[in-house]
Amino acid sequence: MIDYAEMNQLLFEGQHEALKRMTEEALAAGRPPTEVLEEGLIAGMAVVGEDFKHNRIYVPEVLLAARAMKAGMAVLQPLLTSRPGGAGSAGVIVMGTVKGDLHDIGKNLVGMMAEGSGFTVVDLGTDTSAEQYIEAVRRHDARILGMSALLTTTMIYMRTVVQAMKAAGLEHVKICVGGAPVSADYARQIGADGYAADAASAVELFRRLIAERPAAAEAGPA
Amino acid sequence: MRPSMRVLHPSLRDRVIDESMDVLARLGVQVEDPGARQRLEAIGLRADPTTHRIQIPRTLVEQALVTAPSSVTLHDREGRPAAVVGGDEVHFVPASSALRVLDRHTQQVRDPNSADFVEYVKLGHGLPNLSYLSTAFIPKDVPQDIADAWRLYLVAAHSTRPIVSGAFTAWGVPRMGQIMAMFRSGRDDLAARPMALFTVCPNTPLRWGEDPIANLMDCAEWGIPVEIVPVLLLGMISPATTVGALVLHTAEVLSGLTIAQLVRPGTPIVFGGAPASFHMQLMSNPMTAVEALQLYCAYAEVAKHLGLPSQAYMALSDSKFNDPQAGMETGVGAFLAALAGINSVSGPGMLDYVNCFSLEKLVFDDEVVAHARRFIRPVEVREDLPAGPLLEELIRDKHLLMSDHTLAHWPEELYLPGPMVDRTNWDQWEGQGSRTWRDRALDQIDEILGRYEEAPLPDALHAEIRGLISRTGLEPGAALPMLGGVR
Numbered sequence: 001m002i003d004y005a006e007m008n009q010l011l012f013e014g015q016h017e018a019l020k021r022m023t024e025e026a027l028a029a030g031r032p033p034t035e036v037l038e039e040g041l042i043a044g045m046a047v048v049g050e051d052f053k054h055n056r057i058y059v060p061e062v063l064l065a066a067r068a069m070k071a072g073m074a075v076l077q078p079l080l081t082s083r084p085g086g087a088g089s090a091g092v093i094v095m096g097t098v099k100g101d102l103h104d105i106g107k108n109l110v111g112m113m114a115e116g117s118g119f120t121v122v123d124l125g126t127d128t129s130a131e132q133y134i135e136a137v138r139r140h141d142a143r144i145l146g147m148s149a150l151l152t153t154t155m156i157y158m159r160t161v162v163q164a165m166k167a168a169g170l171e172h173v174k175i176c177v178g179g180a181p182v183s184a185d186y187a188r189q190i191g192a193d194g195y196a197a198d199a200a201s202a203v204e205l206f207r208r209l210i211a212e213r214p215a216a217a218e219a220g221p222a
Numbered sequence: 223m224r225p226s227m228r229v230l231h232p233s234l235r236d237r238v239i240d241e242s243m244d245v246l247a248r249l250g251v252q253v254e255d256p257g258a259r260q261r262l263e264a265i266g267l268r269a270d271p272t273t274h275r276i277q278i279p280r281t282l283v284e285q286a287l288v289t290a291p292s293s294v295t296l297h298d299r300e301g302r303p304a305a306v307v308g309g310d311e312v313h314f315v316p317a318s319s320a321l322r323v324l325d326r327h328t329q330q331v332r333d334p335n336s337a338d339f340v341e342y343v344k345l346g347h348g349l350p351n352l353s354y355l356s357t358a359f360i361p362k363d364v365p366q367d368i369a370d371a372w373r374l375y376l377v378a379a380h381s382t383r384p385i386v387s388g389a390f391t392a393w394g395v396p397r398m399g400q401i402m403a404m405f406r407s408g409r410d411d412l413a414a415r416p417m418a419l420f421t422v423c424p425n426t427p428l429r430w431g432e433d434p435i436a437n438l439m440d441c442a443e444w445g446i447p448v449e450i451v452p453v454l455l456l457g458m459i460s461p462a463t464t465v466g467a468l469v470l471h472t473a474e475v476l477s478g479l480t481i482a483q484l485v486r487p488g489t490p491i492v493f494g495g496a497p498a499s500f501h502m503q504l505m506s507n508p509m510t511a512v513e514a515l516q517l518y519c520a521y522a523e524v525a526k527h528l529g530l531p532s533q534a535y536m537a538l539s540d541s542k543f544n545d546p547q548a549g550m551e552t553g554v555g556a557f558l559a560a561l562a563g564i565n566s567v568s569g570p571g572m573l574d575y576v577n578c579f580s581l582e583k584l585v586f587d588d589e590v591v592a593h594a595r596r597f598i599r600p601v602e603v604r605e606d607l608p609a610g611p612l613l614e615e616l617i618r619d620k621h622l623l624m625s626d627h628t629l630a631h632w633p634e635e636l637y638l639p640g641p642m643v644d645r646t647n648w649d650q651w652e653g654q655g656s657r658t659w660r661d662r663a664l665d666q667i668d669e670i671l672g673r674y675e676e677a678p679l680p681d682a683l684h685a686e687i688r689g690l691i692s693r694t695g696l697e698p699g700a701a702l703p704m705l706g707g708v709r
Contacts, residue, residue, distance in 0.1 A: 105621065
């Protein structure tokens, strides 16, 4: 009998190796992967999210839990789907810091938190061109493109990427922006779909955008 | 090593002390009240019959410095040790004694009443960074002759914390002593486990008026610890310059200390002060003037060198409202006091030249205190030397957010301020309702008052204290206010 409460606790404590083992044991015991995902991992992560929101735990604990979630997901993923971003994943997010900008601390934090919440994150690193974003979005069938910039001089490149995405016929992919000089107003001005002020609200934004509209691949031919 | 600051060269400090003893021996202090002179004569201090000045020989001062304790432990209402005033300890306590309050609902300045005072006590009791409470302002709904005892009673009735207080009349201390002794097995127990520190202010320059000298000697007789608080006005009733003022300030404190030790050797004396500048245009007396701040830090050095606990009126503001000036004056004062290692800092909550008390400010200042105290925490090696392995980990992982080192140390290293300091970015702030500091302060006040739990006193004790206060100061037929929690 698999004790999902114990799995939740391991996830909460960020014990990634133990959680990975228990995930494997659950599967070996014949539990369906979707059940293990829902009750063993996602239920635990929900507690993490709530506790973070209410200042009971802080960023390091959330990231440790996210790492544990990722370890559990790595076991489940092959059984849930043949491709990343399918069943079991909350969706694929391609993200990167825009061209000319080498700052990646905030973007990395968003990536870690998103992975911890079940998203599959394709991180393109820093100094990312529109062509690189588009190529990755296509290759991974991403539902969200995330762009980050720290400088007022580099954030203007976000508009270039938004326009390039449109020109490439990828309007159905939601575009999210963030970074110190970026604001909700700026996001609207450049035609992005969303802006988040911090990593935790970025993950909430991703969830909301995914819930709003299915990806083109699932909705039908693009 | 605890972060600290110095403003005096040791040789200058020593010269100031030497000079102040010389001043006491040559000029002495003036005591106008004949009754007080009689009491002083009984302990060997004879006044000149014409000038009424008492010269205090250096040997007496030096002997007094030997018997005066280097620290005093304040005990709570229940008799438990609560705060050591001395050594490297830095405590913050609400300032006292304002005549008015800034009404938090109307933002009008008005006279306070006993209900305001009880609310203050309950709030102060719930603030985590204040070490003890003061009798912060003066309720106007009781006769002023009993207001000192009444305030003391209201604090003790609604909080277990030690108290900084003082008497308003020449005969006020024994009555307050009797009240405090009711919380102990008697006078000796009260002297052994004091629950209050009493403020006594000499009359600058080098005079002791009827009230302060009586209060000082009564406190010594009762074994009540005293903070001697000269109120110099730089350029007016004190030399305008720091060194001259420091000599005067030190002489005044040492005169009181010597008298107290003659009355009762071992009486705890705190080297205090509330010096202010004299504004040469407006004639106002800012305690937060930059030169006054320098004097505070300077006399703290003298106190430390003499092995005495120290006190100062810092971490307060002379501004009328909780505006940027108030923030600057309070913050600067708190940090300087902490760096100077002043043991008991009277300031939080106070505005307008110690005339006006504000609950919003008290809540805000509690956070200022937390910052100042965090700043003077010793800088120590915390598994970060040699730093190589940690930096290798940083380069490898690109961050240390999940590092064992961070997990072990961030909670004690990275201070997370409470709601009074806004650390949100603009969007988070808007998302949380665009709340101003005052909105958050009012929330904090409501929240703390909402979770306040009374530690009730026995009914018989209430009756005994109220009876004593009524008998000694109420007109026949008059009654003391009845307040929540007081039966």
